[in-house]
Amino acid sequence: MKITVDTDLCEVHGDCVVAAPDIFDIGEDDDVVQILNAEPGEEYRKAIVQAVKMCPVAAIRIEG
Amino acid sequence: MTTTAPELRIFDYDTYAQGDPTTFGLPLEQYRHLRDEEPCFLQEFDDPMLIDRAWVVSRNEDIWEVDRNTELYAADRGYVNIWQVVPIDPKNGGLPAMLTTDGPRHREQRQVLAKAFTPGMVRKLEGKFRKYAKDVVDDALEKGTFNFVHTIAHNMPMEALGDVLGVPQEDRAKFFGWVDKFAAPFDTRITASFDEVMEAIGNLMVYSEELAELKRANPADDVMSRLVASGEGGNPLMSADEIVGNVALLASGAAESTRTAMSHGMHELMRNEKAMAWMRTHQDNLPPTVIQEMVRIASPFTHLVRTATRDHELHGKQIKEGDIVAMLFAAGNFDERAFDRPDEFQPDRIENPHVSFGRGAHKCLGQHVAALEMKILFEELFQRTSSIEPAGPISYVRDAYSRGVYELPVTITPA
Numbered sequence: 388m389k390i391t392v393d394t395d396l397c398e399v400h401g402d403c404v405v406a407a408p409d410i411f412d413i414g415e416d417d418d419v420v421q422i423l424n425a426e427p428g429e430e431y432r433k434a435i436v437q438a439v440k441m442c443p444v445a446a447i448r449i450e451g
Numbered sequence: 452m453t454t455t456a457p458e459l460r461i462f463d464y465d466t467y468a469q470g471d472p473t474t475f476g477l478p479l480e481q482y483r484h485l486r487d488e489e490p491c492f493l494q495e496f497d498d499p500m501l502i503d504r505a506w507v508v509s510r511n512e513d514i515w516e517v518d519r520n521t522e523l524y525a526a527d528r529g530y531v532n533i534w535q536v537v538p539i540d541p542k543n544g545g546l547p548a549m550l551t552t553d554g555p556r557h558r559e560q561r562q563v564l565a566k567a568f569t570p571g572m573v574r575k576l577e578g579k580f581r582k583y584a585k586d587v588v589d590d591a592l593e594k595g596t597f598n599f600v601h602t603i604a605h606n607m608p609m610e611a612l613g614d615v616l617g618v619p620q621e622d623r624a625k626f627f628g629w630v631d632k633f634a635a636p637f638d639t640r641i642t643a644s645f646d647e648v649m650e651a652i653g654n655l656m657v658y659s660e661e662l663a664e665l666k667r668a669n670p671a672d673d674v675m676s677r678l679v680a681s682g683e684g685g686n687p688l689m690s691a692d693e694i695v696g697n698v699a700l701l702a703s704g705a706a707e708s709t710r711t712a713m714s715h716g717m718h719e720l721m722r723n724e725k726a727m728a729w730m731r732t733h734q735d736n737l738p739p740t741v742i743q744e745m746v747r748i749a750s751p752f753t754h755l756v757r758t759a760t761r762d763h764e765l766h767g768k769q770i771k772e773g774d775i776v777a778m779l780f781a782a783g784n785f786d787e788r789a790f791d792r793p794d795e796f797q798p799d800r801i802e803n804p805h806v807s808f809g810r811g812a813h814k815c816l817g818q819h820v821a822a823l824e825m826k827i828l829f830e831e832l833f834q835r836t837s838s839i840e841p842a843g844p845i846s847y848v849r850d851a852y853s854r855g856v857y858e859l860p861v862t863i864t865p866a
Contacts, residue, residue, distance in 0.1 A: 398558055399565040400814055405739075413569040418562055443814040445519065
């Protein structure tokens, strides 16, 4: 699976970081979320699906 | 079989002031009727302090939809809640702030502030919060029996707001005094008149400008310094009015809501032996599930409103452009379509799509701060006590917007 974030939408709410901390991070000076692992293993799917659902601005996509 | 519809008084102050402590202080029967029978309900008001009417959505899924569809349900066309006047509504004489802005302008403002509220930044506050919690519990242990709302729940969210914003120690007492005033504009035990509320807001706004000056001269690692920096240079991002408006927004969203969530949470634990035992088992490291569950049953703000941007139909009702649509968060938090046994407090609830923080672009900026404050405070309180017992009945603030607890008498025994 491949993870992408629409950086025009991201407002750094941080819900994805709470849902999937191994995949998403927001550093101190980041205007948008950083993807730590854009092609994670299946074991992360549940957490990432949760992150997609929780994102208040629907900025996260999963492919595959 | 038809059941008799309960009398609907979902926006009456007294519905909440005289709430039933066995149903979280909420009119759960009225909410259920709305969700099942009138999921898009037209509420008419007859009060000069309030708006004229609003379509009320009460199902969890509908609230998610309204909150996330900013194109159809706008926040920038006036009004925040059912009040006619709020200080951050530029359409009705207030100052501009994030909550009453949409689109790119909202995102620009939000990004300036959001960086201070990310999970990573919030973690840096943990040491400070532990110290506040320790002081609060020291004081509580000394008292033994006290009003939980004042002695425990009040102080920490206020100090946290002071820290995040960058309010100097010597100004905090007066600053907290103003913030407390506009928490309950219609409860005469707290504010004698609405004029007092407006005066407090005025004072807070004047002070915000002073604080902005201070931070221009001495920038620090706080939100006020961020706001000020964004208002400088050849192309300032925020106007002076937006800076003050956003401070008012932060102040009104930060302190009282967290206090409310803690107080309702504590009350439920004392009613619920199983949940209390669960807390004791987990007191060294409280999982986020119990915090989110407290926030769900507390529903600190019962509702917020948006404005329809075009004519459309919802549950068979014709909503016209310009109509106000109220998201009744408190009802959406008890929807069995979204929750397993919603009327039960489940500290380990995993699936918890509550709407207390909102769910869209305007989602609570302070959600991570609030969750950390609550976790730390309850850990400290539980670790240092062997029992927490009620010392009298709970009473609620008289308000239909903010679900404050007026009094929660408790007795604690040291560990």
